Amino acid sequence: MTTPRRIVIVGAGLAGATAAATLRERGFDGEVTLFGRETHEPYELPPLSKGILLGSADEPDWVRPAGHYADHTIDLRRGTHIAALRPADHRVVEADGTEHPYDRLLLATGSRPRTLPGFDGPGVHTLRTLDDSLALRAALTAGARVVIVGAGWIGCEVAAAARTHGAEVTVVDPLPQPLLSVLGEQIGAVFRDLHAGHGVTLRLGTRATGLTAQDGANGGTQDATRVVRLDDGSELPADVVVVGAGAVPSTGLAEQAGLELAAGGIAVDAALRTSAPDVYAAGDIAAHDHPRHDGRVRVEHWSNAKEQGAHVAGNLLGGDEPYTAEPYFFSDQYDLGCEYRGLADPARDELTVRGTTASREFIAFWRRDGRVTAALNVNAWDDGDALQALVDNRAQVSAQQLAEADLGKLAAGAR
Template sequence: MSAHAVGRGPGADGRAVIVGASVAGVRTAQALRREGWTGPVTLVGDEPHPPYDKPPLSKQLLTGAWEPGRAVLLDGPAAREAGITLRLGSPAVRLDPAGRRVSLADGQTLSYDVLVLATGAAARPSPWRPGSGLHVLRGLDDLLALRRDLELPGPVVVVGGGFIGAEVASAVRARGREVTLVDPLPVPMARLMGEEVGAHFNGLHRRHGAVTAFGTGVESITGRAGALTVRLSDGGALPAATVVVGIGSVANDAWLRDSGIPLEDGVLCDEYGRVPGHLGVYAVGDLARRRLPGPGGPQRSEHWTSAVEQAACVARTITRPSAPSAEASVPYVWSDQYDWKAQIVGAPGGARLHRLIGDPDGSPARFAALYSGDGARLTGAVLVNWPRAMLMARRLIAEEGALAHAERELTATGQVSRA
């Protein structure tokens, strides 16, 4: 099959290889079948486990409310029924675009006509290396190792106050353990939602019995599991049985560095997932650094909803190359922390908070924070325990709705708590 015959529409019978078995890879494989791709579809995963969903790692799986099987996205029988071949437990180690071949760590080589790169992102490595007892949380093996260490008696220290760190702290408290959350910023969530709303998240930790050491960094972590010491930049020291480090992520693109694929902390691609200069090669999910319409440079979107939407877009582009379509998507991410379900839509970061509707201190709390970049249009919102408000805000952002109109719609069902 020639390179120019790839993706000649529904019924295409070329060999599709998808490298990466998280939600973006799985949904791409499934979407290809829905779009009429009849050729072989192979899904490569570096872990031996069946493909699974990752958001529950820091939520239901860490609390123990779920066992791992409940997070499976695609098991063997479902894969066979869909005609998807699973190649698990052997990561891709090299790509030869000229020869259209992917080499795996076990020595096997896969040939392809269409290749989708979906290897996602990994936890940013910890700069601290004690003898044992330190964890990051990005995969199922990380989760299982952390759950084992949480059986050790003693306090837990979480380094990093972003979503992962906050969710881990919440899950640890749900297990009845002492936890201290450390971050160099006085208000960690200010990075995403500004200091005023971020301060309510600070208070959430304290109300649920977590200790916060915000505004101070970590100098060192020493010792072993069960007897660790976390030394802080303000001179303090925290004892810990277990330490969890959540300080961001890095794209899983190291295996592509000698391939000629354009990289920039991820794979550069257009809004349809197409990799420039490499016909038949696409990127999707956390790995994809997309060039989007409008101002701003290429960006990675590490959100579950975005990964699912990108998967559908790439499958349509592969099967209908003459008429690709990319739906305009409003960014969306959620976080479960204690008794709060926080949902963020649009782009509140960098915009100005204009109105807080509802009550952050209620029992239960319910509020919506509205943001605008220009004072006229609604550009972002943070919603807590208010699904209806989230749906309204997402619709209005997509429609480039007026901020005043958003305020009227939301205040019709909530109580204004600040002007």
């Protein structure tokens, strides 16, 4: 494979910006052009639903310090929309028709919030960008009636921030537990009880079907009355509505260009190559043929975007290294902090809890065929390296060992 001279990256989020910076760190001295639709410099997403929303921070964590891109001759094009990809010509095209040739291309376009029919207009928020976070924080005032549609990670973190600001919060979700598809019923109940204990009203097993808004007394929208309708016939008055119904990978360029799609994203091989020559994908959009997992893995977590962005830089320069890292994410809600490593299927994996869920200080393990598939530590911070090793090695251990043995020694002996 020849060494490229022009590398184009579409998407200036964590994956794309990390890839650009890593190219320079690896000594690449050719052209690097980084296109992003936002006007902000590249930033990381976790603070948007944590520190910024809580009010303890006004800025996100920037991927690199101010001036880094110019100092390292990375051509960062902010506020730019790439409208087309022509793989046969090795070109991308801006919305105004300007064409940009490439030798290698990285697609890192991320995701956009999933919307719900009828849930739009003033007072309705999603959370994906820095501007989204700042606008939502301004709305989370003491006494505000906040209805959150969705009890996933974003919904739960927004609920915690809203209660911290003194808002009245109701969370609506069609599933019977928060985070059920990720953590299963027993661990999901921990988060249910956590939020209920902090005054959140939970309408679980109930679907939001629509939103009615009426102009305020002066005919304006600022003091409008909003009512969220539920499928059981009840209605929830709301000053603020947050749609936390997940995200949709931004695969439009790939679809238009005829790239192979899979698992809701862009199909990539173990080295993050797409079906088009010299085109790679990383981050939320990458449906990855992961060497450690059956089938394709598509992960929308912060660490996946960061690690794939760094990894793919080497392959853009001619490498052929498979990406093998396990998914990782963390969450902070009230006084509960947790980290999750691996990828479990709660519907079929066996759960083992070390400690007690009632104390909210425990470690949960999932096993399949006797091997560890994932671990969640909740307010327990001493065994991170051991948990990572147990997950990375698919350790074959018993439930009793996970519950009682020294985890460091267990991880050291993992095969």
